[in-house]
Amino acid sequence: MAFWSRVSQKLRRMLSRPASADLTRYEELLPRIGELEPELEKLSDAELTERAAAVRETERTDTELLIEVCALGREAARRALGERAFDVQLLGTMGLLTGHVVQMATGEGKTLAGALAAAGYALQGKRVHVISVNDYLARRDAEWMRPVYDLLGVSVGWVEPALTAEERRAAYHREVCYGAVSEIGFDVLRDRLVTSVEDLTQPEPEVAIVDEADSVLVDEARVPLVMAGSVDAGVADQEVANIVRRLRVGLHYETDPDGRNAWLTPAGASVVEKALGGIDLYAEEGSDRLAAVNAALHAHALLTRDVDYLVRDGKVQLINASRGRVAELQRWPDGLQAAVEAKEQLPPSDHGEILDSITVQALIARYPQVAGMTGTAVAVAEQLREFYELEVAVIPPNTPMIREDLPHRVYATPRHKLRAIVEEIRKVHETGRPILVGTQDVAESEELAEKLRKAGLSCVVLNARNDAEEAAVIAGAGAYGAITVSTQMAGRGTDIRLGGADGADAERVAELGGLHVIGTARYPSSRLDDQLRGRAGRQGDPGSSVFFASLGDELVLAHAPDVPEGIPSDEDTGEITDAAAHRQINHAQRVAEGVDLEIHRNTWRYTRLIEHQRAELLRFRDEVLRTDAGATLLQEAVPDRYSELSESLDAETLRRVCREIVLFHLDQLWADHLAFLTEVRETIHLRALAKETPLDEFHRTAIPAFRKIRDELEKRSAKTLVEAEITDEGIDLARAGVRRPTSTWTYLVQDNPFDSDAEQALKKVRSMLRKKRS
Numbered sequence: 001m002a003f004w005s006r007v008s009q010k011l012r013r014m015l016s017r018p019a020s021a022d023l024t025r026y027e028e029l030l031p032r033i034g035e036l037e038p039e040l041e042k043l044s045d046a047e048l049t050e051r052a053a054a055v056r057e058t059e060r061t062d063t064e065l066l067i068e069v070c071a072l073g074r075e076a077a078r079r080a081l082g083e084r085a086f087d088v089q090l091l092g093t094m095g096l097l098t099g100h101v102v103q104m105a106t107g108e109g110k111t112l113a114g115a116l117a118a119a120g121y122a123l124q125g126k127r128v129h130v131i132s133v134n135d136y137l138a139r140r141d142a143e144w145m146r147p148v149y150d151l152l153g154v155s156v157g158w159v160e161p162a163l164t165a166e167e168r169r170a171a172y173h174r175e176v177c178y179g180a181v182s183e184i185g186f187d188v189l190r191d192r193l194v195t196s197v198e199d200l201t202q203p204e205p206e207v208a209i210v211d212e213a214d215s216v217l218v219d220e221a222r223v224p225l226v227m228a229g230s231v232d233a234g235v236a237d238q239e240v241a242n243i244v245r246r247l248r249v250g251l252h253y254e255t256d257p258d259g260r261n262a263w264l265t266p267a268g269a270s271v272v273e274k275a276l277g278g279i280d281l282y283a284e285e286g287s288d289r290l291a292a293v294n295a296a297l298h299a300h301a302l303l304t305r306d307v308d309y310l311v312r313d314g315k316v317q318l319i320n321a322s323r324g325r326v327a328e329l330q331r332w333p334d335g336l337q338a339a340v341e342a343k344e345q346l347p348p349s350d351h352g353e354i355l356d357s358i359t360v361q362a363l364i365a366r367y368p369q370v371a372g373m374t375g376t377a378v379a380v381a382e383q384l385r386e387f388y389e390l391e392v393a394v395i396p397p398n399t400p401m402i403r404e405d406l407p408h409r410v411y412a413t414p415r416h417k418l419r420a421i422v423e424e425i426r427k428v429h430e431t432g433r434p435i436l437v438g439t440q441d442v443a444e445s446e447e448l449a450e451k452l453r454k455a456g457l458s459c460v461v462l463n464a465r466n467d468a469e470e471a472a473v474i475a476g477a478g479a480y481g482a483i484t485v486s487t488q489m490a491g492r493g494t495d496i497r498l499g500g501a502d503g504a505d506a507e508r509v510a511e512l513g514g515l516h517v518i519g520t521a522r523y524p525s526s527r528l529d530d531q532l533r534g535r536a537g538r539q540g541d542p543g544s545s546v547f548f549a550s551l552g553d554e555l556v557l558a559h560a561p562d563v564p565e566g567i568p569s570d571e572d573t574g575e576i577t578d579a580a581a582h583r584q585i586n587h588a589q590r591v592a593e594g595v596d597l598e599i600h601r602n603t604w605r606y607t608r609l610i611e612h613q614r615a616e617l618l619r620f621r622d623e624v625l626r627t628d629a630g631a632t633l634l635q636e637a638v639p640d641r642y643s644e645l646s647e648s649l650d651a652e653t654l655r656r657v658c659r660e661i662v663l664f665h666l667d668q669l670w671a672d673h674l675a676f677l678t679e680v681r682e683t684i685h686l687r688a689l690a691k692e693t694p695l696d697e698f699h700r701t702a703i704p705a706f707r708k709i710r711d712e713l714e715k716r717s718a719k720t721l722v723e724a725e726i727t728d729e730g731i732d733l734a735r736a737g738v739r740r741p742t743s744t745w746t747y748l749v750q751d752n753p754f755d756s757d758a759e760q761a762l763k764k765v766r767s768m769l770r771k772k773r774s
């Protein structure tokens with residue numbers, strides 16, 4: 001399978017379509033858009049709005065439509081914001097209106113280009129969601145662009161967590177609605193539980209314009225959004241945590257170099273089995289304990305405090321690996337979450353039955369039309385094609401980019417590297433140039449800040465948990481003499497203006513050379529390197545960037561540990577100029593990118609089946625919600641009871657009762673099915689032991705289980721209709737034992753490391769068992 005997918009990937013590359021769509025067709029429209037400008041300038045505001053309204057009614061060719069929308073949008077932006085959209089922004093708008101992911105560099109004005117495209121779709125009668133990476137940006141962009149939408153006569157709203165259901169419904173019924181991907185996803189899940197059409201908040205999805213598209217569509221694609229009901233306290237297995245804490249790597253367990261798997265050695269298994277009272281972990285009865293031991297071992301061996309998570313206010317807070325900041329709403333799957341809490345000796349957090357869940361990728365797949373914008377799309381062009389059938393369009397910058405990207409600097413060890421970074425910061429800071437340092441994780445940020453303090457350099461460490469605060473700090477990162485230390489993409493989406501947020505000192509800072517960006521190590525993907533670099537040199541500003549790396553960096557140790565012998569380094573500074581070291585680091589990054597892609601593919605292979613089943617179930621649920629399908633089903637299942645009830649109840653009440661009963665059981669059966677699939681996935685590598693591949697085994701189990709839902713639904717619904725007390729008032733669901741959860745809560749799940757590497761884990765367990773048995 002993996003072999004064939006590699007072959008097809010190679011073939012595609014050989015025959016490869018270019019990474020970027022050809023923009024000539026749109027460039028040719030720019031003069032025609034320009035020609036309309038004098039005419040539009042003469043219109044009053046009301047006339048401009050009227051002309052925009054005419055777009056809704058007039059039949060036009062696609063080309064005429066692009067020209068009219070761009071010309072109107074440019075004029076509206078000029079009046080409403082004092083910003084006349086540049087030609088390149090209109091190219092971006094046209095790229096979005098034709099369903100591309102447009103690549104526009106940082107600071108080129110994606111917010112406006114996106115808003116004009118959203119308005120263009122709305123004027124064609126389509127409802128648009130502009131999907132942002134967080135709540136703060138959703139609201140900021142909606143409010144910022146509102147005057148433009150007003151002039152174009154397009155209604156706009158946004159959703160954020162604090163809104164009531166009524167307010168959400170109002171926002172989603174605007175023509176354009178801004179929202180964070182998690183917020184929109186949670187509403188999709190909440191809508192899954194309604195029992196009457198009036199309670200739905202979202203109309204059918206039509207167009208999604210995804211901001212920071214690579215981050216949402218690729219980095220976060222496999223994150224499941226979850227809705228759980230009826231909160232209970234979880235259970236922590238302190239006993240297992242205490243046993244695992246004493247295990248030693250190499251002797252009792254081993255780990256993959258890339259840190260994605262840990263497994264017990266035969267010696268480790270014996271120690272654990274003895275400590276648990278002499279049980280056999282690998283016998284059928286031991287499988288619960290084995291799952292707990294696996295989770296505890298994973299928490300102990302592979303998850304590091306202050307790198308993968310923080311402990312704050314008595315809680316474990318996950319760090320989002322691609323954004324390098326606390327992931328507020330995220331938790332690991334229950335077993336692992338409880339294991340990390342037990343490792344940190346914290347009380348177990350709440351835990352509930354999962355009612356439904358959807359991955360970001362499946363959420364996006366609901367939209368018939370998708371477009372996106374980001375500073376870095378080309379590097380993931382192949383994935384956007386493979387997973388979303390989206391093409392990338394590269395938009396040139398408005399003013400040529402003059403940032404100087406200095407050669408990478410490589411050191412023998414992380415210690416040498418850190419010393420050189422502090423020295424670099426000191427030297428550049430002396431000139432007054434602002435410096436932005438991007439680190440790999442929170443622990444590294446704090447270590448560096450401490451070193452800087454000792455060297456007499458004061459800096460701001462961006463660790464904020466609040467997006468608005470974070471945006472304010474990052475906005476000031478271009479001020480004279482500022483040193484800002486930030487993990488990865490903190491503050492993404494916020495412009496860094498030279499001379500501070502108000503640009504007061506802009507000229508002075510520009511004369512000094514602008515913002516200097518320092519990467520303290522290469523990231524696991526070149527795209528993340530580019531995003532950090534892109535913080536400098538916005539809109540033709542001067543600026544520079546440099547990356548430091550060492551042969552002892554995490555990236556190299558995990559992905560290319562066989563460093564050739566004898567690479568010379570400077571005796572004092574540890575600096576390496578030999579090209580072999582540079583090659584080694586580039587190679588490590590390419591391996592890391594490949595591993596990530598394989599994991600994405602692998603996870604998608606599992607989730608695709610679940611999403612397929614979910615879509616089928618939802619089609620049926622929707623039919624029950626909107627039609628009399630529930631009544632029909634029950635009338636056929638228990639005709640006597642149905643006709644008895646139709647004599648005593650009015651027809652509408654009976655139909656409602658049937659609908660409520662069927663929906664209740666359908667939702668319950670789906671929640672049970674999801675729980676079953678989760679269990680199958682988590683133990684698939686154990687269950688599949690001497691059999692075929694885990695994925696085949698998963699399908700073999702999941703498909704018949706899903707088919708049974710329909711029969712079971714009929715049986716359970718009929719039983720409730722027969723046994724429940726039903727009066728003119730309807731049915732008392734609680735008394736009939738079919739009470740819906742009184743409260744629900746939503747969260748995101750951090751990528752489950754067990755699932756994604758099930759195949760590898762399987763190999764490890766098999767080989768361990770062979771050793772143990774021999």
Ligand SMILES: Nc1ncnc2c1ncn2[C@@H]1O[C@H](COP(=O)(O)OP(=O)(O)OP(=O)(O)O)[C@@H](O)[C@H]1O
Pocket residue numbers: 082083084085086089104105106107108109110111112375492493494495
């Ligand atoms: N046509 C224009 N004329 C003048 N200023 C503009 C124009 N378009 C955008 N700007 C300004 O450029 C700045 C950057 O815009 P914006 O934040 O949308 O960039 P971006 O591409 O989203 O950057 P990032 O990658 O940081 O999200 C803003 O201050 C905005 O007001």
